[in-house]
Amino acid sequence: MSNVFDTLVERGFVAQCTDEAGLKSLFDKEQVSFYIGFDPTADSLHAGHFIALMAMAHMQRAGHRPICLVGGGTGTVGDPSGRTDMRKVLTDEQIEHNCNCFKEQIARFIDFKGGKAIMANNGDWLRKLNYIDLLRDVGACFTVNRMLAAECYKQRWEKGLTFLEFNYMVMQAYDFLELNRRYGCKLQMGGDDQWSNIIAGVELNRRKNGTTVYGLTNKLLTKSDGKKMGKTAGGALWLDAEKTSPYEFYQYWRNVDDADVEKCLALLTFLPMEEVHELASREGAAINESKAVLAYEVTKIVHGEEAAKQAKAGAEKMFGGAGGTAEDMPKVAGKPGEKLLDVLTRGNVFASKGEGRRLIKQNGLTLNDAKVTDENYTLTEADFSGENGTAVIRKGKKKHYQIVKD
Template identity: 65%
Template sequence: MASVYDILLERGYIKQVTHEEEIKELLEKEKVTFYIGFDPTADSLHVGHFVQMMVMAHMQKEGHKPIALIGGGTAMIGDPSGKSDMRKMMTKEQIQHNADCFKVQFSKLIDFNDEKAIMANNGDWLLGLNYVEFLREVGVHFSVNRMLTAECYKQRLEKGLTFLEFNYMLMQGYDFLELNRRYGCVLQMGGDDQWSNILSGVDLIRRKESKPAFGMTFTLLTTSEGKKMGKTEKGALWLDAEKTSPYEFYQYWRNVGDADVEKCLALLTFLPMDEVRRLGALEGAEINEAKKVLAFEVTKLIHGEEEAQKAKTAAEALFAGGQDMSSVPTVTIEKGELSCNVLDLLVNTKILPSKSEGRRLVQQGGLTINDEKITDINSEITEEYFQDGSILIRRGKKNYNRIILK
């Protein structure tokens, strides 16, 4: 019978591991406690966190115990990993609110009942630290020379790395040590951009406690061209329905590139791998069937089956020229807001982020209103456009928005 390590490997999650043979044996023979850290800088998780949630779900299904660690202490410093600028610091109240929002989203994939999973906050131990004691206990095990070779610091050194951020690796290493002491946590997992930080924690436990500790990173969610997935015209693809509607969420996955379908099915759904490979092998027009399955399965996991079905029905009805608008992203405006041209309307209603984006769309022939192609960026949108009090805007082939006039 396959262990969770084999499952993660077959589905394409695993990128790097610290002690491959030992981890394989450990996950096969024992039930382990592991953790993944989440930065509470927004009030919703986004698609970048989805892979990590799926890994936690796979691990829990095989009997292992997840700890979702909220960086309540480290968010007061800011993580330099993958960032060219310093992050803004946050209040304890903001962090707690965001953590509460995360737990609701985690609970769609992970069971927190009966301590099957734990949600912890590193502020509980970091914020009360005595600085001199911390340096003596933890700082003594970190080589500055080695830290400066880490990728996360190299990028920031070009713009200027603050001493505040330089402490981040020590803090994350200490998190692993603290979770090991409190909960017997032996494995830290995370995105591949966290490799240096994960190594620091593994090394700290092995030096200080003379105990085995392990690290594993997963593939970052990228397109076949190597670009990060989950970016839309409006910004990140959020898991919160208020920030990204289930319809927009569905449409994003419905429109992924052909080359990315199989990878997304493997990483972001629980479909058996035989089915993933069958769908991924479809070609030409048939690949659209695989994309529909992907969009439905992913939307179902995050927003529930009912919302996934509504999004699917709406997408198919619109694509076929039907009239089911119930799940199309909709904004309502007052009649007084209407005296404007098409670009102003799209930007004012936040359908597009900028007028330059709108100009490009019109110039490329990608904007239609009520099935009428807009060719002039100065077109005035009047009440006459609003059939039955609303207009339907299509961007490109498959992105729809509706504006209702009050």
């Protein structure tokens, strides 16, 4: 039986590891309890979380036990990693709501039946800690100069780092200590931007309990040009169908760059690597078939097989020359008498009116198969002549939306 570490390396997940040889040996010897943390910064997980969920699913398929940790405690502070400014402070009610949304979504990817996985909330212990006791218990294990050397803090040092955020590393390290005590957790996984925080947890376990634990980071989901993947005109690519429809989700992966097909197939599907290599090796028009496979497989994992089939059928209906509109196409609300630019900006088709004006000048916007040339165009009753009284917008060559009367 192959070692799951080799599987993660082969598929491109592994970025850094505290002790590769030791961790591989541990995987061979026992079922390893490991955790990944999810801070409830919104009411849905997004594409950036998806790579972590896939890594967790591969680990569980290999017989190891996931601990899915939602940040009911760390969410009160907010992780400064990768940030140029302080995160918005959430209320306790918002944090609880977001945590519940996360739990429901995570359960679609991880099997919790029969104790195969654990769902935990760090608010259960972090919110009960006495500040002075915490300082005396773990404060001496952290040196300020070493913390400031961490990349997550160095990036913020010039612009200002609050004492609130400075405590985040201590809180995350304490999570690892507590999970080790409660569940025998021996591995923390996370995105590569979490490396400093993960090392802090490994070191805290060693100093407080003399326990050997491990840290492993996954590569972040980036495009071939190094930019983050999973951003749309309306913001993040959400895993919640109400925030990003299955059709829009499918279309995002159908439209990835040719150079990113192999990476996405390896990281975000369960297809065998032989098939991944074959699909990614295609050239010309054939690579588009590979992108359709990618889009279907990813949408199936996130939204289910039926939604994936509908999204695929909708895309083929739009791009296969059959005409009409797809029911699952992203929808925006509008009505006769409104300026088209206002409707599309409000509906997040455009990030700004400036973007919309530029696209119109470039002849990149179509309303019901007619080019839009007037940035001040006002919708009329005749525009809503499609299925169920809708209008169809094409942005660029590939992105389609429905305008539905509000």
